[in-house]
Amino acid sequence: MPVANIIGIVGSYRENGVNDQLVTEILAGAAEAGATTRRVFLPDVDIEFCTNCRACMQEPGDEPGRCIHNDAMAELLDACVHADGIVLASPVNMGAVTAIMKRFMERLVALGYWPWGTPAPKMREGITPKSAVLVITSAAPTIAWRVGRFTAETTMRNVAKMLNAKRVRVLKYGLMGQQQHPTISDTQRAEARKLGHWLVSK
Numbered sequence: 181m182p183v184a185n186i187i188g189i190v191g192s193y194r195e196n197g198v199n200d201q202l203v204t205e206i207l208a209g210a211a212e213a214g215a216t217t218r219r220v221f222l223p224d225v226d227i228e229f230c231t232n233c234r235a236c237m238q239e240p241g242d243e244p245g246r247c248i249h250n251d252a253m254a255e256l257l258d259a260c261v262h263a264d265g266i267v268l269a270s271p272v273n274m275g276a277v278t279a280i281m282k283r284f285m286e287r288l289v290a291l292g293y294w295p296w297g298t299p300a301p302k303m304r305e306g307i308t309p310k311s312a313v314l315v316i317t318s319a320a321p322t323i324a325w326r327v328g329r330f331t332a333e334t335t336m337r338n339v340a341k342m343l344n345a346k347r348v349r350v351l352k353y354g355l356m357g358q359q360q361h362p363t364i365s366d367t368q369r370a371e372a373r374k375l376g377h378w379l380v381s382k
Contacts, residue, residue, distance in 0.1 A: 191281025209376020242306030269315035
């Protein structure tokens with residue numbers, strides 16, 4: 181049986197912050213279940229902004245189109261496309277996912293095929309079916325957290341769908357900003373590890 185390949189995308193600005201800790205534990209759980217894992221901390225990755233030129237959407241074929249930017253996104257996109265499982269993690273900032281996570285998400289347009297003169301895009305066929313875990317955290321009080329959580333989750337669910345996620349679980353924690361350097365609890369760590377095992381299961 182092939183070894184599952186799981187990739188975790190951390191869309192937080194704080195290395196070893198709550199989001200990062202949760203992704204680390206999820207990947208540890210996946211590794212315990214026999215998967216190979218990779219953690220990507222987006223602030224460390226050279227990703228340019230999408231220009232909406234749609235050049236990547238003009239190329240036919242099952243694989244993602246080529247972007248005009250010569251940066252790290254092509255390799256990262258290939259890893260996401262061919263992974264068996266993916267973790268997408270972002271804190272809620274100003275009622276939505278972080279800007280750096282949004283920048284990554286916008287570059288996923290290469291997953292679509294939309295030649296000029298056609299009314300709508302269609303998704304490419306070469307994307308490996310996968311499972312996805314969405315990690316959403318916030319330091320905000322309850323009311324603001326509920327609103328931002330809904331927006332962030334909707335966005336991340338759409339991205340998981342673009343990446344051909346057939347099964348999706350969501351890990352959500354609010355009120356995580358009472359300490360300057362918060363640490364996840366043993367209960368949260370156990371829940372994250374359990375989701376890592378779930379990513380590898382069929």
